[in-house]
Amino acid sequence: MTRSARRNLRNGLLFISPWIFGFLTLQVYPILYSLRMSFTEYTGFNDMVDVGLQNFTELFKDELFWKSAYNTLYYTALAVPIGVVVAIVLAIAMNQKVKEVSLYRAILYIPSILPVFALSFVWIVFLNPKFGLFNRIGGAIGLPTIDMLGDPAWTKFAIVLMAQLGAGGPALIFLAGLRGVPVEMLESAQIDGAGPVRRFFSITLPLITPVILYDVIMGLAMGLQVFTQAYIITSGSAGSGGSIGGSAGPQDSLLFYVFYLYKCAFQYSQMGYASALAWVLFIVSVVLALIVFKWAKSWVHYESE
Amino acid sequence: MVMCACFFLPFYQMLITSLKTTEELNAYPPTFWPRVFVWGNYAAAIQYIPFMRFTLNSVILAIGVTIGAVMSNSLIAYGFARIQWAGRDLIFFIAIITIFIPFPVTIVALFDIFAKIGWVNTYFPLIVPAFFGSGMYIFLMRQFLMELPKEISEAARIDGANEAQTFLQIILPLMKPSIAVVAIFAGVACWNDFLTPLLFLNTEELYPLSIGLQFFRSEHNVAYSLLMAASAMVVFPVIVLFLAFQRFFIEGVTVGSVKG
């Protein structure tokens, strides 16, 4: 190892030392603990009972495991690409050179900071089959009424749409990315006669590819772990005033993977089984992330490399 | 404009609901403009929960977390993006994949750790982890740092700057846009986080607003207008902060364009 390599190693480790410290003290133990739990039967209190691979074999026979996995993949497959496109469009809108742009930015950003708890209430009103704005507009242009939260074929899409209200967050990242695009490059392209669309695709887009990669990975992480919205929307459970949350949407169509995992852990007290579920999800997530990173090598362009 | 309208609707709906009378909430179809403005809903919401106390708590938490996140993540991201060292990419990958760990099973053991060191029912478990960075912000800042041309650092090194000087004097000022994004994200996430404070706090005096909002929902009922009024008030400070932070983006651009 050369002197400069050694110095770089020392400096690199020094810079990331807060992360290393946090990882070793706060993350390693919980990770190993959940791995240990996944091979046991454990309520969280009584003694852990070793059951070997039983949780994992049981899982593949569990109808709700497959159902929730299907729901989650379905959701993620829709939410990630839609999310990237909406966020970019929003960022472009936020980057317009008009006087009131700061007001527009705020307006576009607001929905992403509304408490999910309150937002989901508003969303339910918005999707009302008869009175909600969504179906009123749809009706005006001749579309049939869609019962977005009652028809199991549409519920996941309703959550995908709701997630887009939060696109203001990722849009900020894209905005920061757009802001980094050198004005000179765009101007010289304009002089060469490139229209706004061509300028976007040939100059802007390649320069924000690192942000796109980030957004895809984050979208994947959030999509695979989608939980809160469904939890809140269904915990008032359609047609029940009961103290117990009813079903996870019509025909369990909103039973997402982490929602099921959460129920197993904290409602059915099956910590072992929940851990097994968690590890399966984690491994699938990492494989998907690896695929995205590999694939990204062909289109992400870093200035510093 | 159309887009703005779409995105404004939910907030608008929240605002008008917060101003309606009980009778008007009954109306079918729901009205788009309150017949009578009941500003009293706001006063009632403030009295329904210890609103000021909860707000103060939320502010303390958000400030702590934001400072922690900005400091730690910019350092760590620099280490991953601007220095070439053996094993970097592997460790970076490990840092990234931690965002894929589902929380319900790790939170149990994490709680055990904080309970062991006696931090339960304090703000430490909520704030301290922010000072150790988090995969999603490290990744975000790293992506931006990778965008800065290598030559900037090399020029600094030729001028005799060491790594710390390069970071503080050259790179950090160029990171403003991503710092602003991380600050906003971390602050807002903390502001809206419900589960972590619920698990770690055992005294109502320490609760943040996010838990306070749950008080509007009881076993069989929701105090609707009040909930919406409270939510609007919860969001308001964030909007003000956002308008303030925006200037960083603009500044970011003037600095960033130098490099072109």
Add this chain to the structure above:
Amino acid sequence: MKKNLMVALAMMLVVATGMFAAPTEITFWTSFTPPFSDYLQKMVDTYNQSQASVHAKLVMVPGGSTDVSKLMTAVRGGTGPDVYMLDRFITAERAADGVLTDLTPYIKKADPDMASKFLPFAWSESSFKGKTWSLPFDTDTRALYYRADLLKDAGIDITPLDAKNGPITVDKLKEIAFKYNKTDASGAYTQVGFIPYFAEGWHYTWGFIFGGKFADMKAGKVTPTDPGVVAGFQFLYDYAKALGPQKARTFISTYAPPNNPPQQDPFITGKVAMYITGDWNIASLAQYAPDIKWGVTYLPVPKAGDKPTTWAGGWSFTMPKGAKHPEAAFDFMRWMTGADGQKMYTQLSSHLPTIKALASDNTLFTGEHAFFQQTLSFANNRPALPVGALYWDSLTTAWNSVTDNVATPEEALSKVAPKVQPKLNKFLPLQ
């Protein structure tokens, strides 16, 4: 003069020592939120003033009633409360998890006769494997609410709905209900007489109505395919089919979406003329719709002459493991769930008590509340199983597919036991 001063000083000293002999501080967690938490707070204040040795502090910990995340992490970390309020039918489950303290020795010491003072169903929900793990608090039952004004206006004879005439049969109810249905030009319902699976029309409700048994406690078996349960589900299946399952769903999404404001309860807005719900609804109707005319009657019965039925739920007080001051905690729990505490709560909340003496005290109940009081005498309860939450959710899945007509009752219910029974087997025998 001097003597008086001495006396006064001595008295001050006594008062001062009384004040400074610090009472034992105990913490009490509840997931209740206002206004119910306010009632509890009043009770806690009364308790604190009633004696000097224990001082209880109420902490609101919002969350779902079967959700144990907060309690579990806290008790594991040794930072749990002394007293915790638990949805009573979850008692067995949490006892099996190992999160609760066995109360049997405390009961033996304080009042060996305690069991006889509570309604038997409530006490049995609090018990698991022959031990007592919680003290029963309030209870609630379900009945059929009907809009007397609207049904009359629609030209419907409401005598069969009068509780004086005994319970209505399910067929008669269906006949009346369908007269009230209205659709708009597009065929969508604008009002529906009765949707049996709306509000509190749960799987348990209809299973019990048709005489179903949900578990065989002796054999340690869940029995979701019991003929009575299947018959109840069959009724729901046929009823949904007659309404049109998707049309009924859209109707619910339109007029009673999840998290609907109480003001838009479809019963209040007249979109439904009848529904099954609990006694808590009395307070809600009085608050949000004081002007409407409504009545309440027994849950329907399968055939004329059948005995009426209902089911009861409610809350209980528990002592989590690791409680710092178990003796003081038990004293507090005993007061809250005892005659003094429950009387206060009944009056404040208009819920029902589980203390026998109070449940039969007619001075405590007026109007419709009195009707619910007498339904306690024939109330069923959900089986006290250590897999109660899982069983509930599995039944809900079956119930949902039946009311959507995507599975027959037999198909849907036959999937429940394979999911629940293996988990239950780990806790056998139950008695």
